[in-house]
Amino acid sequence: MSRTLRAVLFDLDGTLIHSLPDLAAAVNRLLASENRPALADEVIRAMVGDGADMLVARAFAATGGLPGPEVRPYLDRFMADYEPRSAETTRPWPEVEETLAALRARGLALAVCTNKPSRATAEVLAVLDLARFFDVVVGADDAPAIKPDPAHVLVILDRLGVTPDQALMVGDSRNDIVSARAAGVRSVALSFGYAHGPVEDLGADIVLHRFGDLLGVV
Structure with missing residues:
Protein backbone atom coordinates (compact mmCIF):
# COMPACT_ATOMS: atom_id res chain seq x y z
CA MET A 1 0.00 0.00 0.00
CA SER A 19 -23.59 -8.21 15.14
CA LEU A 20 -25.82 -10.73 13.40
CA PRO A 21 -27.17 -12.43 16.56
CA ASP A 22 -28.49 -9.15 18.01
CA LEU A 23 -29.87 -8.02 14.65
CA ALA A 24 -31.59 -11.36 14.11
CA ALA A 25 -33.05 -11.35 17.62
CA ALA A 26 -34.52 -7.87 17.12
CA VAL A 27 -35.92 -8.77 13.69
CA ASN A 28 -37.59 -11.86 15.10
CA ARG A 29 -39.04 -9.95 18.05
CA LEU A 30 -40.60 -7.54 15.56
CA LEU A 31 -41.94 -10.37 13.43
CA ALA A 32 -43.38 -12.10 16.50
CA SER A 33 -45.23 -8.91 17.43
CA GLU A 34 -47.07 -9.25 14.10
CA ASN A 35 -47.61 -13.01 14.49
CA ARG A 36 -45.06 -13.77 11.82
CA PRO A 37 -42.73 -16.81 11.90
CA ALA A 38 -39.13 -16.38 13.00
CA LEU A 39 -36.36 -16.31 10.40
CA ALA A 40 -33.07 -18.19 10.73
CA ASP A 41 -29.95 -16.13 11.37
CA GLU A 42 -28.50 -17.04 7.98
CA VAL A 43 -31.65 -15.84 6.23
CA ILE A 44 -31.42 -12.51 8.05
CA ARG A 45 -27.68 -12.34 7.29
CA ALA A 46 -28.53 -12.06 3.59
CA MET A 47 -30.78 -9.06 4.38
CA VAL A 48 -28.13 -7.02 6.24
CA GLY A 49 -26.11 -4.20 4.72
CA ASP A 50 -28.50 -1.79 3.01
CA GLY A 51 -29.81 0.05 6.06
CA ALA A 52 -32.33 -0.76 8.78
CA ASP A 53 -35.34 0.15 6.65
CA MET A 54 -34.39 -2.42 4.03
CA LEU A 55 -33.73 -5.02 6.72
CA VAL A 56 -37.21 -4.56 8.16
CA ALA A 57 -38.85 -4.50 4.72
CA ARG A 58 -37.06 -7.66 3.64
CA ALA A 59 -37.95 -9.49 6.84
CA PHE A 60 -41.63 -8.76 6.34
CA ALA A 61 -41.43 -9.57 2.63
CA ALA A 62 -40.03 -12.99 3.54
CA THR A 63 -42.91 -13.69 5.92
CA GLY A 64 -45.93 -12.56 3.94
CA GLY A 65 -45.46 -8.89 3.16
CA LEU A 66 -45.47 -5.59 5.02
CA PRO A 67 -48.47 -5.46 7.40
CA GLY A 68 -49.19 -1.80 6.62
CA PRO A 69 -48.77 0.64 3.76
CA GLU A 70 -45.41 2.07 4.92
CA VAL A 71 -42.28 0.62 6.48
CA ARG A 72 -41.64 3.62 8.77
CA PRO A 73 -43.83 2.61 11.74
CA TYR A 74 -42.26 -0.84 11.80
CA LEU A 75 -38.77 0.61 11.39
CA ASP A 76 -39.39 2.91 14.37
CA ARG A 77 -40.52 -0.04 16.48
CA PHE A 78 -37.53 -2.10 15.38
CA MET A 79 -35.04 0.65 16.23
CA ALA A 80 -36.68 1.43 19.60
CA ASP A 81 -36.23 -2.22 20.53
CA TYR A 82 -32.84 -2.81 18.88
CA GLU A 83 -30.88 0.30 19.93
CA PRO A 84 -30.76 -0.36 23.70
CA ARG A 85 -30.08 -4.06 23.08
CA SER A 86 -27.71 -3.73 20.13
CA ALA A 87 -24.65 -5.00 21.99
CA GLU A 88 -26.08 -7.81 24.12
CA THR A 89 -24.20 -10.50 22.21
CA THR A 90 -22.43 -8.39 19.56
Missing part, protein backbone atom coordinates in the same frame (compact mmCIF):
# COMPACT_ATOMS: atom_id res chain seq x y z
CA SER A 2 1.19 3.51 -0.79
CA ARG A 3 3.26 5.43 1.74
CA THR A 4 0.86 8.34 1.22
CA LEU A 5 -1.86 6.48 3.16
CA ARG A 6 -3.29 8.75 5.84
CA ALA A 7 -6.69 7.29 6.69
CA VAL A 8 -8.49 3.95 6.93
CA LEU A 9 -12.29 3.77 6.75
CA PHE A 10 -14.16 0.79 8.15
CA ASP A 11 -17.60 -0.62 7.64
CA LEU A 12 -19.16 -1.75 10.94
CA ASP A 13 -21.49 -4.76 10.78
CA GLY A 14 -19.62 -7.80 9.53
CA THR A 15 -16.33 -5.88 9.28
CA LEU A 16 -15.47 -4.65 12.78
CA ILE A 17 -18.15 -6.54 14.68
CA HIS A 18 -20.18 -9.75 14.58
CA ARG A 91 -18.65 -8.58 19.81
CA PRO A 92 -15.65 -7.34 17.81
CA TRP A 93 -14.17 -9.87 15.45
CA PRO A 94 -10.86 -11.42 16.59
CA GLU A 95 -7.84 -9.08 16.37
CA VAL A 96 -9.94 -5.95 15.83
CA GLU A 97 -8.93 -4.02 18.94
CA GLU A 98 -5.21 -4.70 18.71
CA THR A 99 -5.18 -3.96 14.98
CA LEU A 100 -6.98 -0.64 15.43
CA ALA A 101 -4.56 0.29 18.21
CA ALA A 102 -1.61 -0.53 15.97
CA LEU A 103 -3.00 1.54 13.10
CA ARG A 104 -3.50 4.49 15.44
CA ALA A 105 0.06 4.06 16.66
CA ARG A 106 1.24 4.43 13.07
CA GLY A 107 -0.42 7.85 12.93
CA LEU A 108 -3.31 6.88 10.69
CA ALA A 109 -6.72 8.52 11.03
CA LEU A 110 -9.52 5.98 11.45
CA ALA A 111 -13.21 6.30 10.60
CA VAL A 112 -16.40 4.27 10.62
CA CYS A 113 -18.53 4.38 7.45
CA THR A 114 -21.70 2.42 8.14
CA ASN A 115 -25.26 2.12 6.83
CA LYS A 116 -26.33 1.41 10.41
CA PRO A 117 -28.38 4.23 11.99
CA SER A 118 -26.20 6.63 13.97
CA ARG A 119 -27.70 6.10 17.43
CA ALA A 120 -27.34 2.34 17.22
CA THR A 121 -23.81 2.79 15.87
CA ALA A 122 -22.86 5.03 18.80
CA GLU A 123 -24.39 2.58 21.28
CA VAL A 124 -22.47 -0.39 19.93
CA LEU A 125 -19.16 1.46 19.70
CA ALA A 126 -19.55 2.75 23.26
CA VAL A 127 -20.55 -0.57 24.83
CA LEU A 128 -17.75 -2.44 23.05
CA ASP A 129 -15.23 0.33 23.91
CA LEU A 130 -14.36 0.85 20.26
CA ALA A 131 -15.33 4.52 19.93
CA ARG A 132 -11.94 5.60 21.30
CA PHE A 133 -10.19 4.42 18.14
CA PHE A 134 -12.09 6.59 15.65
CA ASP A 135 -11.67 10.19 14.59
CA VAL A 136 -14.92 10.25 12.60
CA VAL A 137 -18.04 8.07 12.70
CA VAL A 138 -20.64 8.55 9.96
CA GLY A 139 -23.82 6.49 10.17
CA ALA A 140 -26.80 6.25 7.87
CA ASP A 141 -28.38 9.52 9.00
CA ASP A 142 -25.12 11.49 9.08
CA ALA A 143 -24.43 11.38 5.33
CA PRO A 144 -26.27 12.79 2.28
CA ALA A 145 -26.59 9.23 0.95
CA ILE A 146 -25.58 5.79 2.19
CA LYS A 147 -23.31 3.20 0.59
CA PRO A 148 -23.01 2.23 -2.24
CA ASP A 149 -23.30 5.97 -2.98
CA PRO A 150 -19.78 7.48 -2.89
CA ALA A 151 -21.12 10.50 -0.98
CA HIS A 152 -20.94 8.43 2.21
CA VAL A 153 -17.21 7.91 1.74
CA LEU A 154 -16.53 11.41 0.46
CA VAL A 155 -18.12 13.15 3.45
CA ILE A 156 -15.72 11.25 5.71
CA LEU A 157 -12.69 12.15 3.61
CA ASP A 158 -13.76 15.79 3.78
CA ARG A 159 -14.06 15.67 7.57
CA LEU A 160 -10.66 14.00 7.87
CA GLY A 161 -9.04 16.40 5.41
CA VAL A 162 -7.63 13.65 3.20
CA THR A 163 -7.87 12.96 -0.54
CA PRO A 164 -9.19 9.70 -2.02
CA ASP A 165 -5.70 8.49 -2.94
CA GLN A 166 -4.67 8.89 0.71
CA ALA A 167 -7.42 6.61 2.04
CA LEU A 168 -8.31 2.93 2.23
CA MET A 169 -11.77 1.41 2.72
CA VAL A 170 -12.13 -1.88 4.61
CA GLY A 171 -15.42 -3.72 4.30
CA ASP A 172 -17.17 -7.04 3.81
CA SER A 173 -19.85 -6.31 1.22
CA ARG A 174 -20.51 -5.06 -2.28
CA ASN A 175 -21.76 -1.72 -0.93
CA ASP A 176 -18.40 -1.06 0.74
CA ILE A 177 -16.33 -1.87 -2.31
CA VAL A 178 -18.59 -0.10 -4.83
CA SER A 179 -18.75 3.10 -2.75
CA ALA A 180 -14.97 3.09 -2.31
CA ARG A 181 -14.30 2.59 -6.00
CA ALA A 182 -16.78 5.32 -6.97
CA ALA A 183 -15.04 7.69 -4.56
CA GLY A 184 -11.60 6.83 -5.94
CA VAL A 185 -10.55 5.00 -2.78
CA ARG A 186 -8.68 1.69 -2.67
CA SER A 187 -10.43 -1.15 -0.89
CA VAL A 188 -9.91 -4.28 1.18
CA ALA A 189 -12.60 -6.95 1.45
CA LEU A 190 -12.76 -9.26 4.48
CA SER A 191 -13.84 -12.82 3.76
CA PHE A 192 -15.44 -13.57 7.15
CA GLY A 193 -18.19 -10.93 7.11
CA TYR A 194 -21.67 -10.73 5.66
CA ALA A 195 -21.00 -10.62 1.91
CA HIS A 196 -23.88 -11.78 -0.28
CA GLY A 197 -21.87 -14.23 -2.38
CA PRO A 198 -18.14 -14.96 -2.86
CA VAL A 199 -16.04 -12.15 -1.44
CA GLU A 200 -13.56 -12.60 -4.29
CA ASP A 201 -16.27 -11.37 -6.67
CA LEU A 202 -16.69 -8.01 -4.94
CA GLY A 203 -13.89 -6.37 -6.92
CA ALA A 204 -11.77 -5.22 -3.98
CA ASP A 205 -8.09 -4.45 -4.49
CA ILE A 206 -7.18 -6.92 -1.74
CA VAL A 207 -9.02 -9.78 0.00
CA LEU A 208 -8.00 -10.69 3.56
CA HIS A 209 -9.03 -13.66 5.68
CA ARG A 210 -7.89 -12.37 9.09
CA PHE A 211 -8.45 -8.88 10.45
CA GLY A 212 -4.90 -8.67 11.76
CA ASP A 213 -3.53 -9.20 8.24
CA LEU A 214 -4.55 -5.60 7.55
CA LEU A 215 -1.32 -4.50 9.25
CA GLY A 216 0.66 -6.17 6.49
CA VAL A 217 -0.97 -4.23 3.67
CA VAL A 218 -1.09 -0.64 4.99
Whole structure:
Protein backbone atom coordinates (compact mmCIF):
# COMPACT_ATOMS: atom_id res chain seq x y z
CA MET A 1 0.00 0.00 0.00
CA SER A 2 1.19 3.51 -0.79
CA ARG A 3 3.26 5.43 1.74
CA THR A 4 0.86 8.34 1.22
CA LEU A 5 -1.86 6.48 3.16
CA ARG A 6 -3.29 8.75 5.84
CA ALA A 7 -6.69 7.29 6.69
CA VAL A 8 -8.49 3.95 6.93
CA LEU A 9 -12.29 3.77 6.75
CA PHE A 10 -14.16 0.79 8.15
CA ASP A 11 -17.60 -0.62 7.64
CA LEU A 12 -19.16 -1.75 10.94
CA ASP A 13 -21.49 -4.76 10.78
CA GLY A 14 -19.62 -7.80 9.53
CA THR A 15 -16.33 -5.88 9.28
CA LEU A 16 -15.47 -4.65 12.78
CA ILE A 17 -18.15 -6.54 14.68
CA HIS A 18 -20.18 -9.75 14.58
CA SER A 19 -23.59 -8.21 15.14
CA LEU A 20 -25.82 -10.73 13.40
CA PRO A 21 -27.17 -12.43 16.56
CA ASP A 22 -28.49 -9.15 18.01
CA LEU A 23 -29.87 -8.02 14.65
CA ALA A 24 -31.59 -11.36 14.11
CA ALA A 25 -33.05 -11.35 17.62
CA ALA A 26 -34.52 -7.87 17.12
CA VAL A 27 -35.92 -8.77 13.69
CA ASN A 28 -37.59 -11.86 15.10
CA ARG A 29 -39.04 -9.95 18.05
CA LEU A 30 -40.60 -7.54 15.56
CA LEU A 31 -41.94 -10.37 13.43
CA ALA A 32 -43.38 -12.10 16.50
CA SER A 33 -45.23 -8.91 17.43
CA GLU A 34 -47.07 -9.25 14.10
CA ASN A 35 -47.61 -13.01 14.49
CA ARG A 36 -45.06 -13.77 11.82
CA PRO A 37 -42.73 -16.81 11.90
CA ALA A 38 -39.13 -16.38 13.00
CA LEU A 39 -36.36 -16.31 10.40
CA ALA A 40 -33.07 -18.19 10.73
CA ASP A 41 -29.95 -16.13 11.37
CA GLU A 42 -28.50 -17.04 7.98
CA VAL A 43 -31.65 -15.84 6.23
CA ILE A 44 -31.42 -12.51 8.05
CA ARG A 45 -27.68 -12.34 7.29
CA ALA A 46 -28.53 -12.06 3.59
CA MET A 47 -30.78 -9.06 4.38
CA VAL A 48 -28.13 -7.02 6.24
CA GLY A 49 -26.11 -4.20 4.72
CA ASP A 50 -28.50 -1.79 3.01
CA GLY A 51 -29.81 0.05 6.06
CA ALA A 52 -32.33 -0.76 8.78
CA ASP A 53 -35.34 0.15 6.65
CA MET A 54 -34.39 -2.42 4.03
CA LEU A 55 -33.73 -5.02 6.72
CA VAL A 56 -37.21 -4.56 8.16
CA ALA A 57 -38.85 -4.50 4.72
CA ARG A 58 -37.06 -7.66 3.64
CA ALA A 59 -37.95 -9.49 6.84
CA PHE A 60 -41.63 -8.76 6.34
CA ALA A 61 -41.43 -9.57 2.63
CA ALA A 62 -40.03 -12.99 3.54
CA THR A 63 -42.91 -13.69 5.92
CA GLY A 64 -45.93 -12.56 3.94
CA GLY A 65 -45.46 -8.89 3.16
CA LEU A 66 -45.47 -5.59 5.02
CA PRO A 67 -48.47 -5.46 7.40
CA GLY A 68 -49.19 -1.80 6.62
CA PRO A 69 -48.77 0.64 3.76
CA GLU A 70 -45.41 2.07 4.92
CA VAL A 71 -42.28 0.62 6.48
CA ARG A 72 -41.64 3.62 8.77
CA PRO A 73 -43.83 2.61 11.74
CA TYR A 74 -42.26 -0.84 11.80
CA LEU A 75 -38.77 0.61 11.39
CA ASP A 76 -39.39 2.91 14.37
CA ARG A 77 -40.52 -0.04 16.48
CA PHE A 78 -37.53 -2.10 15.38
CA MET A 79 -35.04 0.65 16.23
CA ALA A 80 -36.68 1.43 19.60
CA ASP A 81 -36.23 -2.22 20.53
CA TYR A 82 -32.84 -2.81 18.88
CA GLU A 83 -30.88 0.30 19.93
CA PRO A 84 -30.76 -0.36 23.70
CA ARG A 85 -30.08 -4.06 23.08
CA SER A 86 -27.71 -3.73 20.13
CA ALA A 87 -24.65 -5.00 21.99
CA GLU A 88 -26.08 -7.81 24.12
CA THR A 89 -24.20 -10.50 22.21
CA THR A 90 -22.43 -8.39 19.56
CA ARG A 91 -18.65 -8.58 19.81
CA PRO A 92 -15.65 -7.34 17.81
CA TRP A 93 -14.17 -9.87 15.45
CA PRO A 94 -10.86 -11.42 16.59
CA GLU A 95 -7.84 -9.08 16.37
CA VAL A 96 -9.94 -5.95 15.83
CA GLU A 97 -8.93 -4.02 18.94
CA GLU A 98 -5.21 -4.70 18.71
CA THR A 99 -5.18 -3.96 14.98
CA LEU A 100 -6.98 -0.64 15.43
CA ALA A 101 -4.56 0.29 18.21
CA ALA A 102 -1.61 -0.53 15.97
CA LEU A 103 -3.00 1.54 13.10
CA ARG A 104 -3.50 4.49 15.44
CA ALA A 105 0.06 4.06 16.66
CA ARG A 106 1.24 4.43 13.07
CA GLY A 107 -0.42 7.85 12.93
CA LEU A 108 -3.31 6.88 10.69
CA ALA A 109 -6.72 8.52 11.03
CA LEU A 110 -9.52 5.98 11.45
CA ALA A 111 -13.21 6.30 10.60
CA VAL A 112 -16.40 4.27 10.62
CA CYS A 113 -18.53 4.38 7.45
CA THR A 114 -21.70 2.42 8.14
CA ASN A 115 -25.26 2.12 6.83
CA LYS A 116 -26.33 1.41 10.41
CA PRO A 117 -28.38 4.23 11.99
CA SER A 118 -26.20 6.63 13.97
CA ARG A 119 -27.70 6.10 17.43
CA ALA A 120 -27.34 2.34 17.22
CA THR A 121 -23.81 2.79 15.87
CA ALA A 122 -22.86 5.03 18.80
CA GLU A 123 -24.39 2.58 21.28
CA VAL A 124 -22.47 -0.39 19.93
CA LEU A 125 -19.16 1.46 19.70
CA ALA A 126 -19.55 2.75 23.26
CA VAL A 127 -20.55 -0.57 24.83
CA LEU A 128 -17.75 -2.44 23.05
CA ASP A 129 -15.23 0.33 23.91
CA LEU A 130 -14.36 0.85 20.26
CA ALA A 131 -15.33 4.52 19.93
CA ARG A 132 -11.94 5.60 21.30
CA PHE A 133 -10.19 4.42 18.14
CA PHE A 134 -12.09 6.59 15.65
CA ASP A 135 -11.67 10.19 14.59
CA VAL A 136 -14.92 10.25 12.60
CA VAL A 137 -18.04 8.07 12.70
CA VAL A 138 -20.64 8.55 9.96
CA GLY A 139 -23.82 6.49 10.17
CA ALA A 140 -26.80 6.25 7.87
CA ASP A 141 -28.38 9.52 9.00
CA ASP A 142 -25.12 11.49 9.08
CA ALA A 143 -24.43 11.38 5.33
CA PRO A 144 -26.27 12.79 2.28
CA ALA A 145 -26.59 9.23 0.95
CA ILE A 146 -25.58 5.79 2.19
CA LYS A 147 -23.31 3.20 0.59
CA PRO A 148 -23.01 2.23 -2.24
CA ASP A 149 -23.30 5.97 -2.98
CA PRO A 150 -19.78 7.48 -2.89
CA ALA A 151 -21.12 10.50 -0.98
CA HIS A 152 -20.94 8.43 2.21
CA VAL A 153 -17.21 7.91 1.74
CA LEU A 154 -16.53 11.41 0.46
CA VAL A 155 -18.12 13.15 3.45
CA ILE A 156 -15.72 11.25 5.71
CA LEU A 157 -12.69 12.15 3.61
CA ASP A 158 -13.76 15.79 3.78
CA ARG A 159 -14.06 15.67 7.57
CA LEU A 160 -10.66 14.00 7.87
CA GLY A 161 -9.04 16.40 5.41
CA VAL A 162 -7.63 13.65 3.20
CA THR A 163 -7.87 12.96 -0.54
CA PRO A 164 -9.19 9.70 -2.02
CA ASP A 165 -5.70 8.49 -2.94
CA GLN A 166 -4.67 8.89 0.71
CA ALA A 167 -7.42 6.61 2.04
CA LEU A 168 -8.31 2.93 2.23
CA MET A 169 -11.77 1.41 2.72
CA VAL A 170 -12.13 -1.88 4.61
CA GLY A 171 -15.42 -3.72 4.30
CA ASP A 172 -17.17 -7.04 3.81
CA SER A 173 -19.85 -6.31 1.22
CA ARG A 174 -20.51 -5.06 -2.28
CA ASN A 175 -21.76 -1.72 -0.93
CA ASP A 176 -18.40 -1.06 0.74
CA ILE A 177 -16.33 -1.87 -2.31
CA VAL A 178 -18.59 -0.10 -4.83
CA SER A 179 -18.75 3.10 -2.75
CA ALA A 180 -14.97 3.09 -2.31
CA ARG A 181 -14.30 2.59 -6.00
CA ALA A 182 -16.78 5.32 -6.97
CA ALA A 183 -15.04 7.69 -4.56
CA GLY A 184 -11.60 6.83 -5.94
CA VAL A 185 -10.55 5.00 -2.78
CA ARG A 186 -8.68 1.69 -2.67
CA SER A 187 -10.43 -1.15 -0.89
CA VAL A 188 -9.91 -4.28 1.18
CA ALA A 189 -12.60 -6.95 1.45
CA LEU A 190 -12.76 -9.26 4.48
CA SER A 191 -13.84 -12.82 3.76
CA PHE A 192 -15.44 -13.57 7.15
CA GLY A 193 -18.19 -10.93 7.11
CA TYR A 194 -21.67 -10.73 5.66
CA ALA A 195 -21.00 -10.62 1.91
CA HIS A 196 -23.88 -11.78 -0.28
CA GLY A 197 -21.87 -14.23 -2.38
CA PRO A 198 -18.14 -14.96 -2.86
CA VAL A 199 -16.04 -12.15 -1.44
CA GLU A 200 -13.56 -12.60 -4.29
CA ASP A 201 -16.27 -11.37 -6.67
CA LEU A 202 -16.69 -8.01 -4.94
CA GLY A 203 -13.89 -6.37 -6.92
CA ALA A 204 -11.77 -5.22 -3.98
CA ASP A 205 -8.09 -4.45 -4.49
CA ILE A 206 -7.18 -6.92 -1.74
CA VAL A 207 -9.02 -9.78 0.00
CA LEU A 208 -8.00 -10.69 3.56
CA HIS A 209 -9.03 -13.66 5.68
CA ARG A 210 -7.89 -12.37 9.09
CA PHE A 211 -8.45 -8.88 10.45
CA GLY A 212 -4.90 -8.67 11.76
CA ASP A 213 -3.53 -9.20 8.24
CA LEU A 214 -4.55 -5.60 7.55
CA LEU A 215 -1.32 -4.50 9.25
CA GLY A 216 0.66 -6.17 6.49
CA VAL A 217 -0.97 -4.23 3.67
CA VAL A 218 -1.09 -0.64 4.99
